[in-house]
Amino acid sequence: MRVLTLLGIAASLALVPDALAVKEKDFKTCSQSGFCRRGRALAARAKEASSWNSPYSVDASSVAISPDQASVTAGVKSLLYPEVKFELELRVHDDGVVRVRMDEVGGLKKRYDEASSWALIAEPVVSKTVQWTAAKDCIRAVYGPKKELEVVVSYEPLRVALLRNGKAQVQLNGHGLLHMEHFRTKEERKIEETSQEEEQVVLDTTNPRAWFEGDSEDGWWDEKFGGHTDTKPKGPESLSLDISFPFHPVVYGIPQHATTLALPTTLGDDATYTDPFRLHNADVFEYLASSPMSLYGSIPVMYAHSEESTVGVFNAVASETWIDIWHAKPQSSDTHWMSESGILDVFLLPGPTPADVFAQYGRLTGTAAMPAQWSLGYHQCRWNYVSSDDVRMVSRKMDEHDMPMDVIWLDIEYSEEHKYFIWDHKTFPDPVDMTKDVAAVGRKMVVIIDPHLKRTSNYPVYQEATERGLTVRKPNGQDEYEGWCWAGSSSWLDCFNPGSWKWYQDLYLLDRKREDGGWTWAESTEDVHIWNDMNEPAIFNGPEITMPKDMVHYGGWEHRDVHNINGMLFTNQTWQALKARSTPAKRPFVLTRSFYAGSQRWGAMWTGDNLGTWEHMAVGLKMVLANSIGGMPFAGSDVGGFFGNPEPEMLVRWYQLGAFNPFFRAHAHIDTKRREPYLLDEPYRQMLKDILRLRYAQLPIWYTAFHQSAVTGVPILRPHWVMFPKDVNGFALDDQFFVGDSGLLVKPITTPETTEASVYLPAEDQIYYNYFTHLAYRSSKKGKTVTVPAALSEIPLLIRGGSIVPTRERPRRSAPLMKHDPFTLRVALDKAGAAAGTLYLDDGETYAFEQGDFVYRDLAAETKSKVLRISSRDLAASPRLLQVGREVSLDVYSPGNAYAKEIAGVRVERVVVLGAGKPKKVTLGDGGRELVWEFVPGVAAGGKKEGTASVLTIKDPKALIVEDWDIVITL
Incomplete structure (x- = not known):
């Protein structure tokens, strides 16, 4: 977030729809950036030349x-x-x-x-x-x-x-x-004012050097924009x-x-x-x-x-x-x-x-860090929940309406005068007790920590930082840089300075005192995690709302040299601090707005201050997909839009989209109406409840996909071209996607008054099943577009034939409470009567998985000689782990590890087989105990017809997740 005007720091603005547009004059175009002008001009001259070779x-x-x-x-x-x-x-x-x-x-x-x-x-x-x-x-x-x-x-x-x-x-x-x-010295020159407010010098245009670099010293030594002058002591x-x-x-x-x-x-x-x-x-x-x-x-x-x-x-x-x-x-x-x-x-x-x-x-x-499992649940946020009692009320209301939630967020108003780490006791008099009350029902808190430090003598974090020389300097390298942000007059921590690293991490210590006797955040617990906003850095009175490029960081480097890395370093230190505060370490959750290559190692990102419009909903999906393939898969957009008051239809559709983003958070501006999901009238409230429950039922799918991404680098949300790289029809497709290798194909609805959707099926001879209705569609080797029902209460969600999808269907208020719940397996058979899937589990909180404490199952179905066999095998003990595994070495893994023992009683309570023939007998193992089943006839996977698929439901086979087993279906 940022304020619209400097004087508006303490005030919020009314949302006028016609005014909702980026202030483009605040940001440069290429023609207003000296080096971009020079680069494009060189390209234009080279293109126009009759013959051109690089010098x-x-x-x-x-x-x-x-x-x-x-x-x-x-x-x-x-x-x-x-x-x-x-x-x-x-x-x-x-x-x-x-x-x-x-x-x-x-x-x-x-x-x-x-x-x-x-x-x-x-x-x-x-x-x-x-x-x-x-x-x-x-x-x-x-x-x-x-x-x-x-x-x-x-x-x-x-x-x-x-x-x-x-x-x-x-x-x-x-x-x-x-x-x-190349670097050069600044020579005497004739100053000539231009329409771009640039300093330029006319050179000899007959000189090939001038032809190559341009006929003027265009922005070499300084340039102006928006009332700011960017001095460039190193020159071009x-x-x-x-x-x-x-x-x-x-x-x-x-x-x-x-x-x-x-x-x-x-x-x-x-x-x-x-x-x-x-x-x-x-x-x-x-x-x-x-x-x-x-x-x-x-x-x-x-x-x-x-x-x-x-x-x-x-x-x-x-x-x-x-x-x-x-x-x-x-x-x-x-x-x-x-x-x-x-x-x-x-x-x-x-x-x-x-x-x-x-x-x-x-x-x-690096690949994305393995997240805490609870962070894959639903996050509820707004700017701002106004008090401790407000937080407790939101948690209570979600329970009263049987809506699951894992995290409640606090924006900047929780802090006293925007002095981060220090609670405003007028509105949050009991932050530790409040956090414990939220944690008592299996939930966490996330609070915001921004990188700007309020310049005041009663803020120990600022005082220590400035005394230690840990803030960004002015061009002279000595004086502290001062800018304006939410806290008013502020300085910025220089995370490039190694001296800032341990000092910043120690601020988060809970029950241990710092060795140097410095200040620590006493009013916090292990259940408080962090949101790093404004870390581009955002500076209200800076050029382009950020830090002047000639400010100086550790090592003498100008901010222009390191700008895009700046936000990543702050998030890195926050992540390290949260990890270091617990013994043994627990997985931190850190959300960042600013990021660079490598930021995926330290948490999640979101697409920033979006608008509550259909256009922003649609482009948010494309942005999340782009970040996913860009190596940062733990991504999402604010559900409902940060600005505006979305009508119920839009809100329902946005929740449907959010439930299929890796990071699933609802957030809203301080001037918007409250829109927690329980506040909607029926039938919309029930729709949101169903969406939230669907997300939680599918958490095993998401967690397994995160594990796969962590060890392979392949994104969690996979665009069509990633899954089917030879299908040219899907190269530009960006409004539908697959979730990991689960076989789930999702087509979110991002347009109003929509009752059906066109879903493109890949160029393959395969069957796809509607996740909810079991309606079967068949693709072709040339690809095929099918029409899928999409009433407001429906999301087009298909299962690709050949997939086994594990879910947990018991409604719970939060993810940690699902730890011992049984599983449902959806077995979507392909034309050959086969299917495959994986299931990865660990404690979801610690790093014990790095020592081999996890469960990794290979799920398979195969039809031979009128027998359909559904099996579970230990994938960690198979050679397949060696091809992708980088988290653990097999010498520390044991099928009887501590986590496997902890969930030894967790079972499969239901198996749903799509596209099978009617069985004669179903047993657990060859000649084993007969199982109870129901069969609804319909389209078979191996045929050519479309329509509702056959459904075989096997009831409570009591097959244990941690053990090898076979369910044998005699057809």
Whole structure:
């Protein structure tokens, strides 16, 4: 959140529908950003030139291959600036990823080169099997299991290409747009005011240097915007690079933007947008529902896709970045990345499948942390619950209406004068008792902690931070930076300073005193978790509502160098603090608004201050999908919209969508009407109750999907192209998705007055079942669109044939209370009478799973010789775990582990088989105890008819979850 005006910090504003629009004048366009103007102008001149080659080339005499073949380095020179030296380095990792680095050597200053150190989980392991060779005109390496991959570095001009089977997959500098602006001295010049309020100097346009860099010193040393002057003591230092995917027509990624999943073009006659996509973390108040404008987070990863393969690039740069997209040829995707500062540090992900690129990116930046199970339940929030009694009332009302909920949230008004960590005792006189009352019914609290520190002598957190020199500095490197945020006059903790890390973590200590005698948050418990908002950072009186770029962080780096990483570091420290406060450690929950590559290691994100409109509901889904494939799968949008008062129909549809987001939270602005789900009139209240119960019944599906994502990097919400990479009909599909590998296909309704939905079934010969009615649909090898009923009380939800879906159907008030509940298995047979699924369980709270305390079951169904056999086997003891498992090693796992013993009595209470024939006998095991069953005839999975499928219900087989078993159905 942010205030509309500086004077409005303490006041809320009436919501006038016509006024609900982003103030675009608060944020730059490319034409208002000096380095983006320069980058685009270079691209335009290169395109218009009759012949154009990049001025950068490799000095063949400088090529050096390390003795262990781990890397190759070479000097790079510019024909226009022969006195400026650069060095290129390439490495091939053991999983085939290629790292390309280039930096200025011996320059007047040092470029920021630490972005990858924050993003990567470790220094990647370099391949020991790659053999580099140097020729007269290039360097190359051939590698891969079948020697199918090749990296070629062409000397003149400098180009880097990654090939598979001789076909280019990714190419750097193919269009000749590489430009690393070298450091230089500020010379005497004629000042000339322009319409852009820029300082420019006319240069000699006959000089090729001037042609290449432009005919004026356009924003080199300072530039103005919105009444602010950005001084640039280091001068121009931007980095431009074109990255092409010659045979991949679709690109995805670079979240966060409110746009379609398949990224639209920004150049060309058919361009969707006139501005490039921007990565510059910003508090964009009431953002547009379709725009390349930067939002709260930035992940510089992009995937390119075709029927043949999927490849990707991760560009480890932390400064403001603009990205143009166009298609030079119908089957190619071309991009131009323009960053304000930093070195060239690009990782080429060779794929060739979606699962491969996600794993490759996950090995670089990490996969999502395994969450606490309760955090996958329903979260209730608004700005603000006004008192301790208000919190207790919300918890009580949810129980009175039999609506499950796991978390109640508190926004900024819980704190005294917005001094975070300190409760306002006028309205929250008993915060610990309040938290204990909520925890007594199995629930948690989440409260907000923002990074701005109120500058006042009666705020010990600020006093300690400033005394220790832990805040961001002004350009002189000495004086403390002061800005305005919710707390009024504020300073900002500099999380780049190692001295801030333990100090900040110690603030959260509960029953232990700090060794240095400093202040700790005494009025807290282990049941209080944290929401990090405003961490872009949002600064009300700053340029573009954020920190001036010339402020200084630890190490002397300007804020311009590290801006997009800033929010991630604050969340990292919050996560570490929550983990350290408990012995043994419990899994923290931290929600962040600002994020960068690697933020997935520390919690969840949400799509920010959305509007209560159908358009924002629809684009919120696309944004969550984009973040999911961007490596940050624990994502969601505020249910109901942060602004506005949605009518009941919209609210019901939004809850249906929210129930199929990994992060499921309702949130609302302080000026909105109260809209807790129990406040709606019937029949809407019952609809919301049913939706909440559906989410809780499906928690085993979500938890298993989170586990799979944690060990493989594959997203939890999977767009069509991820599941069916060869189905061209689904490459741009972003209004329906699959949940993990559960087989659930979801098509949320995001339009008003809708009673049916068109659902695209993949290009395969497969049967799909309606989750609720069991109506069977059949796809085709060319793909097929079917019409699914979607009355307001219905959500189009299908089960793909061949899936086994585990649920827990007992209504409970919160997730922890479901720990010993029995399971229902839905077995959706495919045409061959087979199905498969997995179920992962652990205690949902501690890190005991890392020591082997978990249950991981392989569920299967197979039909042979008129016998349908449904089985459960220990997946952790099978070779399949070795292919994906990185959480535990098999030497610490035992089928009789402590957690397995704890849930030893948990059973399967019902098995529902869709598409089977009528049985003659059903037994537990071969010749074992006969089971009770019911059969409703209908369409069989192995036929060709559509209609209501047959349903076989096996009642309480008493098959234990932790044991191997077979249910044998004689047909």
